[in-house]
Amino acid sequence: MSKSSIPRLSLFRDVAAFGAVIAQIGGRRTWTALLFLILGSLTEGISILLLVPLLHLVGRADQDFAVRLPNNDFVRWLAPDGTLQLTTVLCALVALVAVQAAFNRFKSVYMARLLFDFINRLRMNLFESIGKARWGVFSRMRSSDLDHALTGDIDRVQGAAFSLLMLVQISVLLVGYLVISMFISPVMTAFAIVIGIVMFVVLQPFRARATAFGRVLTSNRQDQYRTVSEFLGGIKVAKSLNVEASYFAQLQATLEKMKADNIDYVSNSSIGTAVFQVASVVGLSLFIYVALVRFNLSLAEIVVLLLVFMRIAPRFMDMQTQAQQVLINLPAYTAMRSLQARFDAEREPGHAESQ
Numbered sequence: 001m002s003k004s005s006i007p008r009l010s011l012f013r014d015v016a017a018f019g020a021v022i023a024q025i026g027g028r029r030t031w032t033a034l035l036f037l038i039l040g041s042l043t044e045g046i047s048i049l050l051l052v053p054l055l056h057l058v059g060r061a062d063q064d065f066a067v068r069l070p071n072n073d074f075v076r077w078l079a080p081d082g083t084l085q086l087t088t089v090l091c092a093l094v095a096l097v098a099v100q101a102a103f104n105r106f107k108s109v110y111m112a113r114l115l116f117d118f119i120n121r122l123r124m125n126l127f128e129s130i131g132k133a134r135w136g137v138f139s140r141m142r143s144s145d146l147d148h149a150l151t152g153d154i155d156r157v158q159g160a161a162f163s164l165l166m167l168v169q170i171s172v173l174l175v176g177y178l179v180i181s182m183f184i185s186p187v188m189t190a191f192a193i194v195i196g197i198v199m200f201v202v203l204q205p206f207r208a209r210a211t212a213f214g215r216v217l218t219s220n221r222q223d224q225y226r227t228v229s230e231f232l233g234g235i236k237v238a239k240s241l242n243v244e245a246s247y248f249a250q251l252q253a254t255l256e257k258m259k260a261d262n263i264d265y266v267s268n269s270s271i272g273t274a275v276f277q278v279a280s281v282v283g284l285s286l287f288i289y290v291a292l293v294r295f296n297l298s299l300a301e302i303v304v305l306l307l308v309f310m311r312i313a314p315r316f317m318d319m320q321t322q323a324q325q326v327l328i329n330l331p332a333y334t335a336m337r338s339l340q341a342r343f344d345a346e347r348e349p350g351h352a353e354s355q
Contacts, residue, residue: 014330014334015164018161022118022161022164025117025118025121026114026117032110033107033111033114033165036103036106036107036110037107037168037172037173038172039103040103040172040173041172041175042176043096043100043103111165114165115165118161119158119161126150126340127150129340129343129347130146132347133346133348134347137343137346142229143229144222144228144229144230145222147225148221148225148226149335152225152332153218153333153336156218157329157336159325159329160326160328163322163326163329164322166318166322167319167322167323167326170318170319171319173315174315174319177309177311178193178312181308184308185295185297187295188290188291188305192287192309195283196316199280199283202279203275203276206269206271206272206320207323207324209265209269210265210323210328214327214329215331216261217328217331218331218335220258223254227251284309284313288302
């Protein structure tokens with residue numbers, strides 16, 4: 001195994017462990033949320049499939065706008081003559097989209113409750129670990145580090161949890177779209193999957209830079225909290241000794257370093273966005289050419305496939321963005337858990353049994 005693959009495996013284990021903690025704290029609600037995500041992708045996929053028979057009506061010279069259905073036992077039971085009126089199909093499409101919108105609202109509220117319960121549980125666990133630790137452990141660390149862990153780090157953990165949930169949601173939607181496209185053209189779906197895999201591999205270096213930036217961000221924010229906390233905690237002494245300027249210079253240097261690191265990350269991530277946009281256009285052009293010249297798909301099938309993949313493209317970019325956000329904020333969770341483990345190891349005797 002190469003040395004470069006070892007950090008990737010370690011990072012994958014860290015993300016998987018973080019997801020396992022969310023599932024453990026959420027309990028059954030986590031699996032319910034996953035079921036909601038699957039149902040959401042199914043409803044969206046069915047609404048797209050309803051467009052296929054509608055598009056077959058385009059260009060017909062007659063005025064018979066009856067939608068012809070596939071010839072199978074279920075369809076014959078549903079519609080013995082094998083057709084449905086255009087108004088029936090359009091009403092079904094509108095009703096399905098309305099149900100989907102209401103369901104998505106319920107799903108969003110449900111997942112928000114799951115997310116905030118998870119964050120509150122983590123915050124309380126760390127808070128209790130600090131409160132139950134021996135007094136001696138506090139003499140070996142700065143109080144600003146505790147403030148940073150309970151406020152700054154936990155807020156970044158919330159961002160990581162949100163991005164991970166969004167990443168799961170996008171993944172489920174992508175799988176749903178690909179399943180729907182398989183019903184239209186399995187070969188072109190496979191072609192699109194190959195394009196997506198290639199793009200995902202090409203963008204891997206940008207995700208690696210997000211991980212490095214996350215570690216730097218954690219260190220920079222700790223320095224910022226330490227400077228501000230020490231200045232405010234000892235402001236009387238600082239003024240009496242006339243050393244305020246040294247604190248100003250120290251904070252200014254930290255902020256300048258944070259600005260440089262952020263600009264460097266934005267510069268690199270914008271390159272990834274540009275690469276994705278160019279690759280998307282190239283992939284779309286190849287897709288249209290192969291669909292028309294090689295496989296001779298009908299206009300309706302090509303239009304629906306394009307609709308599906310035009311929905312996939314921005315979600316694929318969202319997947320890249322959310323993956324980067326997870327990697328940026330995950331070091332905050334690692335630092336917070338390390339701090340909690342340090343306090344748990346120094347628990348007072350009266351609290352040892354509750355560990």
